[in-house]
Amino acid sequence: xxxxxxxxxxxxxxxxxxxxxxxxxxxxxxxxxxxxxxxxxxxxxxxxxxxxxxxxxxxxxxxxxxxxxxxxxxxxxxxxxxxxxxxxxxxxxxxxxxxxxxxxxxxxxxxxxxxxxxxxxxxxxxxxxxxxxxxxxxxxxxxxxxxxxxxxxxxxxxxxxxxxxxxxxxxxxxxxxxxxxxxxxxxxxxxxxxxxxxxxxxxxxxxxxxxxxxxxxxxxxxxxxxxxxxxxxxxxxxxxxxxxxxxxxxxxxxxxxxxxxxxxxxxxxxxxxxxxxxxxxxxxxxxxxxxxxxxxxxxxxxxxxxxxxxxxxxxxxxxxxxxxxxxxxxxxxxxxxxxxxxxxxxxxxxxxxxxxxxxxxxxxxxxxxxxxxxxxxxxxxxxxxxxxxxxxxxxxxxxxxxxx
Amino acid sequence: xxxxxxxxxxxxxxxxxxxxxxxxxxxxxxxxxxxxxxxxxxxxxxxxxxxxxxxxxxxxxxxxxxxxxxxxxxxxxxxxxxxxxxxxxxxxxxxxxxxxxxxxxxxxxxxxxxxxxxxxxxxxxxxxxxxxxxxxxxxxxxxxxxxxxxxxxxxxxxxxxxxxxxxxxxxxxxxxxxxxxxxxxxxxxxxxxxxxxxxxxxxxxxxxxxxxxxxxxxxxxxxxxxxxxxxxxxxxxxxxxxxxxxxxxxxxxxxxxxxxxxxxxxxxxxxxxxxxxxxxxxxxxxxxxxxxxxxxxxxxxxxxxxxxxxxxxxxxxxxxxxxxxxxxxxxxxxxxxxxxxxxxxxxxxxxxxxxx
Numbered sequence: 001x002x003x004x005x006x007x008x009x010x011x012x013x014x015x016x017x018x019x020x021x022x023x024x025x026x027x028x029x030x031x032x033x034x035x036x037x038x039x040x041x042x043x044x045x046x047x048x049x050x051x052x053x054x055x056x057x058x059x060x061x062x063x064x065x066x067x068x069x070x071x072x073x074x075x076x077x078x079x080x081x082x083x084x085x086x087x088x089x090x091x092x093x094x095x096x097x098x099x100x101x102x103x104x105x106x107x108x109x110x111x112x113x114x115x116x117x118x119x120x121x122x123x124x125x126x127x128x129x130x131x132x133x134x135x136x137x138x139x140x141x142x143x144x145x146x147x148x149x150x151x152x153x154x155x156x157x158x159x160x161x162x163x164x165x166x167x168x169x170x171x172x173x174x175x176x177x178x179x180x181x182x183x184x185x186x187x188x189x190x191x192x193x194x195x196x197x198x199x200x201x202x203x204x205x206x207x208x209x210x211x212x213x214x215x216x217x218x219x220x221x222x223x224x225x226x227x228x229x230x231x232x233x234x235x236x237x238x239x240x241x242x243x244x245x246x247x248x249x250x251x252x253x254x255x256x257x258x259x260x261x262x263x264x265x266x267x268x269x270x271x272x273x274x275x276x277x278x279x280x281x282x283x284x285x286x287x288x289x290x291x292x293x294x295x296x297x298x299x300x301x302x303x304x305x306x307x308x309x310x311x312x313x314x315x316x317x318x319x320x321x322x323x324x325x326x327x328x329x330x331x332x333x334x335x336x337x338x339x340x341x342x343x344x345x346x347x348x349x350x351x352x353x354x355x356x357x358x359x360x361x362x363x364x365x366x367x368x369x370x371x372x373x374x375x376x377x378x379x380x381x382x383x384x385x386x387x388x389x390x391x392x393x394x395x396x397x398x399x400x401x402x403x404x
Numbered sequence: 405x406x407x408x409x410x411x412x413x414x415x416x417x418x419x420x421x422x423x424x425x426x427x428x429x430x431x432x433x434x435x436x437x438x439x440x441x442x443x444x445x446x447x448x449x450x451x452x453x454x455x456x457x458x459x460x461x462x463x464x465x466x467x468x469x470x471x472x473x474x475x476x477x478x479x480x481x482x483x484x485x486x487x488x489x490x491x492x493x494x495x496x497x498x499x500x501x502x503x504x505x506x507x508x509x510x511x512x513x514x515x516x517x518x519x520x521x522x523x524x525x526x527x528x529x530x531x532x533x534x535x536x537x538x539x540x541x542x543x544x545x546x547x548x549x550x551x552x553x554x555x556x557x558x559x560x561x562x563x564x565x566x567x568x569x570x571x572x573x574x575x576x577x578x579x580x581x582x583x584x585x586x587x588x589x590x591x592x593x594x595x596x597x598x599x600x601x602x603x604x605x606x607x608x609x610x611x612x613x614x615x616x617x618x619x620x621x622x623x624x625x626x627x628x629x630x631x632x633x634x635x636x637x638x639x640x641x642x643x644x645x646x647x648x649x650x651x652x653x654x655x656x657x658x659x660x661x662x663x664x665x666x667x668x669x670x671x672x673x674x675x676x677x678x679x680x681x682x683x684x685x686x687x688x689x690x691x692x693x694x695x696x697x698x699x700x701x702x703x704x705x706x707x708x709x710x711x712x713x714x715x716x717x718x719x720x721x722x723x724x725x726x727x728x729x730x731x732x733x734x735x736x737x738x739x740x741x742x743x744x745x746x747x748x749x750x751x752x753x754x755x756x757x758x759x760x
Contacts, residue, residue, distance in 0.1 A: 050652045074658030084649055088515075088703035098646050102658035106639055109408070154657070 001026040001189040002047070002158055007056035009042050015213055016042045020056070022208050022218055024191060026157075029184045031204030032193040033224075035234050038210040040193035041082065044160050047191065048079045060158060074102035078154035080147045082162045089134040092146050096122055096131075099153030118153050124179055125149035126172070140167035148176065152183075159183065161192040165199060177203040201225055201248040209233050225249040239282065241304045252282075259284025260384040265326075265333035266298070267291075267349055272340030272361040273298035275376055280337070281305045283380035288333065290326040291318050291346055298340075318345035327352040334388050337379065338371060355386050411707040418714035422495065425718045429725040430487045437479055444473035445483045493618040493626065493682060494724040494736070495717040498689055500630045500679035502716020504672040505690025506697075506709050507637060510644040511668055512575050515698070519676040519690035522582045522669065523559040526589035528680040529611060531555020533593050536607045537600045548610075549622070549681045556677035559585060564669060572662060575651075578669075613686035613737025615724050622682055629678035633671040634713065640668060641705035648703070686737045688744030689716055695751065 001024055008018035017039035024030045032040040045051035047058050049065045058065045060076050068076075078099070099121065100114045110118075122128040125148045130138070135146060144167050151159060161180065165173035173196075181203055184190050194200040200207060201221035209217040209224050211233035217224045230238045230251065237254040244250075260283045266276050273289065274297040280287045289302045290310025302309035310326045312318055326349040330336050336353030340361055350356060358371040359379060374382045427446065431437040451467040458464070504519035512521065520526065535551035563585050567578040593611070600607050643664050646654045651661045676690070697712040720736065723743060727736040 045652070048656050050655050069658075070655050070660045071658035074656055077656070079656050081650075081653055084653060088513075088648055088698065090645075090648070090703055094645075094704060095649075098649065098657060101642065101646050104642070106642075 001061065002191070003057075003059040004043070004047060005057055005059075007043065007046055007058065008054045009039070009046055009051065010054055017210065017213055018055075019214050020210075022215065024189050024206075026189050027184055027187050028205040029180060029190045029192065029203060031200035031207045031221075032191060032210060033195070033197055033200050033207055034210035034216070036195075038233075039213070040195075040210055041162055043210065044079065044162050044191065044193055048077050048160055049073045071102055074154065074156075076156055077158040077160060078151035078156040079160035080144070080151045080162060080164055082166065083140075084143070084147060089136055091132050092127055092135055092138070092149075093118065093122070093131045095135050095146055096127070096149045096153050099150040102154055102156075117155055121149040121152035124152055126175065141169060141172060144168060145172065145176070148179075157188060159188055159190040161190065161194075163193055163195060165194065165196060173199060197225060197230075197251045198243065198248075201251070202243060202246055222247070222249050225251055239305070254282055254284075260380050262286075262334040262383050262386070262388065263288075263332060264335055264337055264383060265289070265330040265349070265353060266337045266339060267326075267330075267342050267346050268337075268339035268359075269293065269296050269298055269343060270340045271297050272359060272376075274301040276337055276339035276359050276379060277301050277305060277307060279376055279379050280383065281307065283383070285380070285383065288329040290329065291322045291343075291349065293343075318343075323348060335383055335386050337383070357382055357386075410701075411710065414701055414707060414711045415714060418711055418718065422714055422718045422721070425721050425725075426491055426495065429491050429721050430483050432725055432729050433482070433487060435482060437483065441475060441479055442483055444471070444475050445480050446488075447471040448473055448475065448480070449484060489620050489623050490615050490618040490724070490728075491721055492623045494615050494721045496623065496626045496630055497615070497679040497683040497686065498693075498716040498718070498720025499634075499713045500626075500675045500716075501686065501690040501720070502693040502697075503630075503634055503637065503709060503713040504676040504679070505716075506694040506705065506712045507644065507668055507672040508690070509694055510648060510705060511665060511672075512579060513648055513650070515695055516691070517579075518687075519672065520586070520680075520685075522578060522673065523563045523585040523589065524556045524673050524676040525680055525685050526586045526593070527559020527562075528552040528556035528677060529593050529685060530559070530589050530596070532610050532681075532684070533596045533600070533607045536603050536610065537596050552684075553677050553681035556680055557673060559589060560669070560673035560677070564666075573665060573669075575665075609735060610684045612735035613684040613740075614727070614733075614735040615683055616728075616733065618682070626678050626682050630675050633674050637668070637671050637675075638706075638709060640664065641709050644668065644705045644709075645703075684735070684737065686720070686740055688740045688748070689720055692744045692748050693719055695748070699751075 003023040005021050007020040009016045020043060022030070032043060034040055042051065046053045065073055096118050097110065100110060100117065103114065104110065119128070122131055125145045127142065127145050127149050130142065135143065138146065144164065148164060164176050168176060177199060180190055180192065192204070204221060206219060207221050207224040208215055209229060216233045217229045225240055227238055227240050230236065239252040239254055241250045241252070263286045264280050266273055266280070266287060266289045268276065269292050273292070277287055277289060277298060278301060287302070288308045289298055292299045292309060292311055293314040294311040295314055299309045299311050308329065310322050310329065312322045323345065330349050330353040333353055335355040335357060336350055337357050337359060338350060339359040342350065356371045358373045360373055360375050427439050427442045430442045431439050448469060448471050450470050452470055453465050454468045455466045456463060457466070501519055508517040508519055508521050509515055531554055532548055532552040535548050563578065563581045564573065567573050567581040597604055597607055643659050646657050646659050647661070647664065655661045693716040694708070694712045697708055697715050701707045701711050723739045724736040727734050727739045
């Protein structure tokens, strides 16, 4: 339906994007993602024909967009800008009615068809309830929905959305993208520049990751959003897991601080242990877990985060093989962290580790007299302050004498 | 057709106001003529064509007067020959300035824009003052008016050319080029005035804007010059609405932005030039009238353009009546500024101008 080939755009001497190639099938939604200034908006502008590219062509239905008149393009491609500067007090309805311009000749008046298109568009973008208010009195998010309504009123087969959710609350962000999905399901073709990677991953059929003046990766969200490509594109460390309820990738940016280079073994179950695992992985630690019952939150979390977890079937008790493996991991670790209920049979694992910390929990009956207790938030710093296992060996006897 | 009804309603209301203002104004002067008598004089002047006879190349239209009220010849003379040309010229000038101001505010998306923003008035001033100081022969006997008209169009076209690059004319560049050219032409006018000697009074009088000495041929030619472009502008009213969204949005809604801008600029330059050429520089009409009408009827140009133009006509006729009814006549440009500026400031204070 829409093909972009070998697109290059520069502003003056400054090249913005080059060698951009991608295509969008009819009835699909493609997300343009990438860091600020990567050229998402520029590509959209080239696609709608308001910017002349240095090279390359944009084809809609096989015909280059540059060969068509503005009017012809506006019947094929509707777009919502990132913002608009409407300086006079048009009402919301009047603003949406402007979306009918492509379908009206100079001397035509709006007929019933035009009016119902406007009403439908306002309903769908949920702006009908303030149809008669002045556009300038609306909040940023409301304006954005009005602009979406205007684009819908154009009734075009192709829809371009530039940051359609940037100013929206989570409810309207999701509703807007659900609406786009519905429209795409009805056969429309859509491209959306979205900076929220998780929304993009959840709603787009395909992502095009722009970075460094070109396409960095393109394909299914799960293939594009990996820690490696995101590091290249955004120069940021991220944790990629799976969004609950869908199989779309979930990107969690990690704070850009010094990573804690420690190997930690977590003993415990339930939410406290799962949180401890997330926090430690987020801080850059290599984490192992166990022994935990299979299906426990801590086990699930470790699987999501690619950490080794020693599991046993639920309610089965800890067998020797599992205990042995856990003890090995604990011994190899720089520290053992206790979080939540450890369950019986894990005490050899706890003892096997040299240094031991406990995480404060709400129901802290375990929180111990025997171990230092730290709040979850302070865990990475506490772990970082411990000596690594290699240095600890020298002090081992002393340590043991105090713990026993 | 709620909307069309509103346009027609407002327009007919304003036409009625204009008729009332014209009738009253025609009665005011050294000799007071009651509005009823003026009305009869005006009705007596109404003719309808009754037949057309073609003899060779000449087409002869016979007309007949519809009304024949008994009015004294003197009163008819005063109304038809002395006062009416000036009043109608005032109406045309007010109409043109308000229409052009509306268009300019739309193109520049700025309620502070006025018709002379692209240098039209300054160009006209150079033409007119240059002609007064050093008369040149202009064909067709256009004289001062012709020089002003040509100067206005040359200046506007110059500003347009300076601001245009690769076929695109960004309004910000246009605005700044307009300011620069206005300043430059202002200096030229000052220089001409320094060397104007005896004729400085006439030149200053022109610069202040006045309607004195209007004649029927001037009325006819300026009506033609204003009416034709105005009708085309009306056809572009919806495009201008969409242009208010910003040029990029307008283009994605199917407006050929650069072409539309060219058409709108050219036509409003012609309209302004036609007004300024006959009346000199009359300020504030093109700024305030569109502004006030926007508050009354809203920003939609399909209703704003005709109503602002009609209101501008009434406004200038009324202010010119004030200008000529004192013991000594003052240029109407002074009256519009004296009335307009405080009113504008009042609007500014009362309704904050948001988002220029």
